[in-house]
Amino acid sequence: MTLTDRPVPHPSTLTEPFWAACREGRLLVQRCDKCGAHVFIPQEFCRECHVDTLTWVESAGVGHIVTYTVVWRPQTPAFEVPYVVAVVRLDEGYEMITNIVGAPPEAVAIDAPVRVRFTPVTDAITLPCFELAA
Numbered sequence: 001m002t003l004t005d006r007p008v009p010h011p012s013t014l015t016e017p018f019w020a021a022c023r024e025g026r027l028l029v030q031r032c033d034k035c036g037a038h039v040f041i042p043q044e045f046c047r048e049c050h051v052d053t054l055t056w057v058e059s060a061g062v063g064h065i066v067t068y069t070v071v072w073r074p075q076t077p078a079f080e081v082p083y084v085v086a087v088v089r090l091d092e093g094y095e096m097i098t099n100i101v102g103a104p105p106e107a108v109a110i111d112a113p114v115r116v117r118f119t120p121v122t123d124a125i126t127l128p129c130f131e132l133a134a
């Protein structure tokens with residue numbers, strides 16, 4: 001198995017701007033034009049005030065780990081273990097489920113500061129992973 005055997009997301013009309021930006025090394029998030037909430041995962045409506053006027057904006061890509069787990073038994077052999085799955089809260093106030101990369105699992109900790117690091121998987125998909133920032 002290689003990296004390209006990994007199951008990957010399938011962009012939709014709604015999510016393609018997000019994936020296109022990831023390919024360029026930029027992290028986008030939707031921001032509500034009415035209430036200013038940052039919305040992730042991409043949605044048709046703001047989850048806070050339910051208007052449908054959301055605009056893509058660039059995220060700084062920095063935040064901290066809310067919680068995480070270390071995976072030792074992957075869903076498919078395409079994933080090399082161990083790897084870290086984490087909930088990261090970005091400084092803009094939204095959360096992503098992602099991977100922590102570039103550090104051994106024992107170095108990962110709740111509240112650790114992180115920054116985005118893009119991991120190309122296929123020509124179409126570059127994943128926004130995170131690395132420890134300190």
Ligand SMILES: [Zn+2]
Binds near residue numbers: 046
């Ligand atoms: Zn809103």
